[in-house]
Amino acid sequence: xxxxxxxxxxxxxxxxxxxxxxxxxxxxxxxxxxxxxxxxxxxxxxxxxxxxxxxxxxxxxxxxxxxxxxxxxxxxxxxxxxxxxxxxxxxxxxxxxxxxxxxxxxxxxxxxxxxxxxxxxxxxxxxxxxxxxxxxxxxxxxxxxxxxxxxxxxxxxxxxxxxxxxxxxxxx
Numbered sequence: 383x384x385x386x387x388x389x390x391x392x393x394x395x396x397x398x399x400x401x402x403x404x405x406x407x408x409x410x411x412x413x414x415x416x417x418x419x420x421x422x423x424x425x426x427x428x429x430x431x432x433x434x435x436x437x438x439x440x441x442x443x444x445x446x447x448x449x450x451x452x453x454x455x456x457x458x459x460x461x462x463x464x465x466x467x468x469x470x471x472x473x474x475x476x477x478x479x480x481x482x483x484x485x486x487x488x489x490x491x492x493x494x495x496x497x498x499x500x501x502x503x504x505x506x507x508x509x510x511x512x513x514x515x516x517x518x519x520x521x522x523x524x525x526x527x528x529x530x531x532x533x534x535x536x537x538x539x540x541x542x543x544x545x546x547x548x549x550x551x552x553x554x
Contacts, residue, residue: 403475405460405526406497407535410469410505411518417466418516419443422546432543440464442511446504447471457500463542465549470539472526473497497523 412418419440424432436444443464450473451458462471475497501521509515526532542549 405532406473406475407524407526408469408471408473408497408501409522410471410501411521412467412516413518415467415518416516419464419469420466422466422543432546434464434466434543436464439508439512439516443469443504443508446507446511450500450504454495454500457495461536461539463539465542465546470542472532472535472539473500 418437420434420436422432423435424430434440447459447462447464447469456476458474458476460472460474462469505515505517509517524535526535
């Protein structure tokens with residue numbers, strides 16, 4: 383008798399077009415939730431709020447997240463935080479740029495891309511620069527439905543270093 387392998391659950395919303403205009407809340411984790419992107423400092427200080435001191439890997443990730451806005455004409459990173467073992471970001475596909483065909487006039491800029499292809503490219507280029515993959519398979523997404531949802535997620539990203547000790551991604 384042959385053991386059946388577990389079936390992997392699809393993470394994307396079925397029948398949703400992830401290349402369509404809108405905002406997406408993305409979470410990307412490091413493999414085994416290893417704290418390879420940096421460390422939260424200032425947790426005990428009463429003077430300044432805690433912040434993430436990026437490691438050399440975290441600095442590489444930061445550089446390539448910032449390049450998303452340069453490379454993809456119809457996508458932009460509105461807000462992000464690099465935590466020790468995960469990244470949160472709001473990725474927006476601009477409706478106006480999508481209607482105009484995105485970056486179709488520049489052959490060097492990818493067009494017709496999806497959220498998945500951007501995240502895959504980010505993880506690939508970071509892995510190539512580091513020399514090995516530091517990423518967990520796939521990523522988590524949430525389609526942002528309205529302004530209230532957007533503001534709640536913006537606040538969550540903004541305060542993530544403050545709540546690191548209680549974060550469900552926190553490992554020691």
